[in-house]
Amino acid sequence: DLAQRLGVAVSLNTLDDWRWAQEDFGDTSLGCPQPDVTYAQVVTPAYIFTLTYAGKVYDYRVSADRQIVILCSEQTLEEAAAATPTPVDPNYTDPYTLCFNPEPGLVYQPTRLTIGIQAQVTTGGAPNNLRAEPNTSTQLLGEIPPGAVFTVQDGPQCGNGLLWWQVNYDGAVGWTAEGEGGDYWLEPIPGRALPVALAPITAANAATITELSRVELNATAVLAASREGAVAAVLGGRGTDGLWVFDNLFAGELRPRLLRTSPDTPTQFLSLDFSPTNFTHAVIGDVLGNVRVWDVGSAARLQELTFLQGHQNDAGAVAYAPDGRRIASVGSIANTLAQIDKNNAIIVWDLASIAQVYALGGHTTRVNSLAFSPDGALLASASGAGSLNAVDNTVRLWDMNSGQPLATLEGHAAPVRSIRFSPDGTLIASADMNGVIMLWDVATRAQSSTWQVASTGLVTLAFSPDGALLASAGGDPNASSGDFAIHLWDVATGAEVARLTGHTSTIGSVAFSADGRVLLSADDARSVRFWGTQTAGSTG
DSSP, X not given: OHHHHHTSOOOTTTOSEEEEEEEEESSTTTTOOOTTOOOOOSOEEEEEEEEEETTEEEEEEEETTSOOEEEEEEEEHHHHHHHSOOOOOTTOBOTTOOSSSOOTTBOOOOOOOOTTOEEEEOTTSOOEEEESSSSTTSOEEEEEOTTOEEEEEEEEEEETTXXXXXXXXXXXXXXXXXXXXXXXXXXXXXXXXXXXXXXXXXXXXXXXXXXXXXXXXXXXXXXXXXXSTTOEEEEEOTTTOEEEEESOTTSSSBOOEEEEOOTTSOOOEEEEEEOSSOTTEEEEEETTSOEEEXXXXXXXXXXXXXXXXXXXXXXXXXXXXXXXXXXXXXXXBBOOOSSSOOBTOEEEEETTTTEEEEEEOOOSSOEEEEEEOTTSSEEEEEEOOSSTTOSOOOEEEEETTTOOEEEEEOOOSSOEEEEEEOTTSSEEEEEETTSEEEEEETTTOOEEEEEEOOSSOEEEEEEXXXXXXXXXXXXXXXXXXXXXXXXXXXXXXXXEEEEEOOOOSOEEEEEEOTTSSOEEEEETTSEEEEEEOSSBOOOO
């Protein structure tokens, strides 16, 4: 529309600036009513696009189904600035920085580090000063050269507008600053390059699995791997508020990129899943209940493709449908007009129209996991919260052709934290906080196997791409035996074929790479690990 009005070619690359937001309007005017025009009085989800081009600011409103396009206003830069002044509050305190009592009037750049990890001074840069206190005016203890490794002991502290970490470098303990103005002087240590000639993990070679590489950084234990290609991602921890992306697991050192939300509205991410049809598209849920679809590819022209205000808070589980056209999300209370109990309700979205296809109510406690069947006909949800004896420790099946409940699978005596369909769609695996895995026959809805596999709670499951293996992990730091191991099971026999040790805290996620050659895991100690066999495979 803008190109037609101006008579020139206009694209994202030629715009001086552009921003967008999503809003539900009370009628089809989209907040821009015109004289003598009648509008349908229906709630209309739409986007607000603010485009800056050739000295002017254009306010466009576009309905989610793309049927309504309105140029709401056109202003010069001076008029737009006068209409929307930005106040400067000298008493503003940055709520997203990790340091205690940050200086007012300053916004700190996000951190990439956390206590307890090893990190390094950015390679190719200058040495970093090591000081006695977190301030540029305190005693200089020495320098840490580029590429030098240190251990993060404490922090961050705020001083002089910088984030400071207490580190131990070669026995010298002091404070060093992370960066300034978007430039980072400190960085996580890249993981070792993975061997290209790895064989797919199988029951036959599982005994040779070893830890191939590791990355420590400010991340949560929520991880996912793309179902095509070799992309993986892990959610950033508090103070980082974004997504760490491994662009290619087999392209040298494992050096993830950090993608963030708008610096104006950072938020903590909670859940993650990759599209089965586009290996760089990911759906993400956050603590505010929002659901986003991002293109995480390194060449992406637009990072945030979709923004949905789906839940009032804590969008703790998301899932992509196998055709890539729908997603499912769940939080504490659903934002829906459907006449259902909105507590713990699941919303199924159509990504083309940004519309709610179904709102699924029925769970009476928190929903912890969602999974679509490989053919897209079913959605499975798992719930349970609080004590081990909490109610609604169930798995529920929903018909994706009608939005109706099909079955409630009962049998777990503790909260069910993870569910997965087998790749052929014949089985559902569910894991609970009693350390029990149940396998369910999808056709009959009956239990086919029950395994007591751990002494503490299980948090995550993953089938290998061929469905022959099932990985399980979790662990309880408060238990006498934390069991922070990854267990690999032969699905056909129920036999444990490998037990992978090394994690020192609760493992929140396990995932196989799309080709089955690498098993990835992430824990609460900010460690992402990469496992593979000692046997060689095809290099193609």
